[in-house]
Amino acid sequence: KHTVAIEEKGVKLKLTIVDVPGFGDAVNNTECWRPVTDYIDQQFEQYFRDESGLNRKNLQDNRIHCCLYFISPFGQGLRPIDIEFMKALQDKVNVVPLVAKADCLTPLEIKKLKERVREEIDRYGLKIYQFPDCDSDEDEEIKQQDKELKESIPFAVIGGNTVVEVRCQRVRGRLYPWGIVEVENSSHCDFVKLRNMLIRSHMHDLKDTTNDCHYENYRAQCIQTMTSKMTAEKRVESPIPVLPLSTPDVETEKLIKMKDDELRRMQQMLQKMQQQMHEQDL
Ligand SMILES: Nc1nc2c(ncn2[C@@H]2O[C@H](COP(=O)(O)OP(=O)(O)OP(=O)(O)O)[C@@H](O)[C@H]2O)c(=O)[nH]1
Ligand SMILES: [Mg+2]
Numbered sequence: 001k002h003t004v005a006i007e008e009k010g011v012k013l014k015l016t017i018v019d020v021p022g023f024g025d026a027v028n029n030t031e032c033w034r035p036v037t038d039y040i041d042q043q044f045e046q047y048f049r050d051e052s053g054l055n056r057k058n059l060q061d062n063r064i065h066c067c068l069y070f071i072s073p074f075g076q077g078l079r080p081i082d083i084e085f086m087k088a089l090q091d092k093v094n095v096v097p098l099v100a101k102a103d104c105l106t107p108l109e110i111k112k113l114k115e116r117v118r119e120e121i122d123r124y125g126l127k128i129y130q131f132p133d134c135d136s137d138e139d140e141e142i143k144q145q146d147k148e149l150k151e152s153i154p155f156a157v158i159g160g161n162t163v164v165e166v167r168c169q170r171v172r173g174r175l176y177p178w179g180i181v182e183v184e185n186s187s188h189c190d191f192v193k194l195r196n197m198l199i200r201s202h203m204h205d206l207k208d209t210t211n212d213c214h215y216e217n218y219r220a221q222c223i224q225t226m227t228s229k230m231t232a233e234k235r236v237e238s239p240i241p242v243l244p245l246s247t248p249d250v251e252t253e254k255l256i257k258m259k260d261d262e263l264r265r266m267q268q269m270l271q272k273m274q275q276q277m278h279e280q281d282l
Helices: 034-052 080-089 107-123 140-152 191-201 203-233 250-281
Strands: 002-008 011-017 067-071 095-099 162-166 169-176 179-182
Touching: 034 080, 034 203, 067 080, 080 095, 095 107, 095 191, 140 191, 162 179, 191 203
Parallel strands: 067 095
Antiparallel strands: 002 011, 162 169, 169 179
């Protein structure tokens, strides 16, 4: 888990990245996505407790707003493990698929792999993070950017392992005998596009989708489990107090009616007495 504080034009952002080392490296990869789903659920659970607890004002949001899933550049598209992972994660988190080590492929190979991945995402009904459609009255330039972004999925990225000087500037990249691969050069890979999407253009939408969709799913499920547990056991062992339901039983209703009648009788008596006193005065 790495946390960095970013500040840009006075806007502060605390970005936390959680790594999943060794994912899919085992001989038997059955349910290898489990630690990831468990981690996401744990963050939801913590948020649910805090939100329902006493200290709601200082609520810390450690929910996972986006999951970057790296697809191998050496395969012919999605592997069964990729499909399984996305299926397991798609209702819990915004999944953004990436093609790793994009420098290993030619531009044409990248284009073909991307098309294939997109087609397989459709074919297997995988629900990856959907960029919201831009308004129809938006600028042509913005519409074009939006279209380009959608067509970039899965973003092809490169991981730098060194900082080198290129055109009098120090840049992140990879140094090969035949040249330099630059991470932040948009003709080399989609890294800049991905970064802009994550922390500029779509950050709020990622957070909103997490809150309104994924967290809401979790919350609804949690409450449902608690309620069914309560009816099954007539009590609930939960840190979150459940209010008693306000449907009075038959006995209570009878009692209320009796008290009502009694009150009405007393009122009538009082009226009678007042009338008698009034007549005496006259
Ligand atoms: N060519 C190329 N190699 C890369 C790139 N990114 C990482 N590598 C190399 O691939 C190897 C594995 O990289 P890691 O980033 O450790 O891979 P990982 O999937 O995180 O591995 P675990 O954390 O062990 O699961 C290293 O030798 C990296 O230098 C890239 O963009 N292009
Ligand atoms: Mg790693």
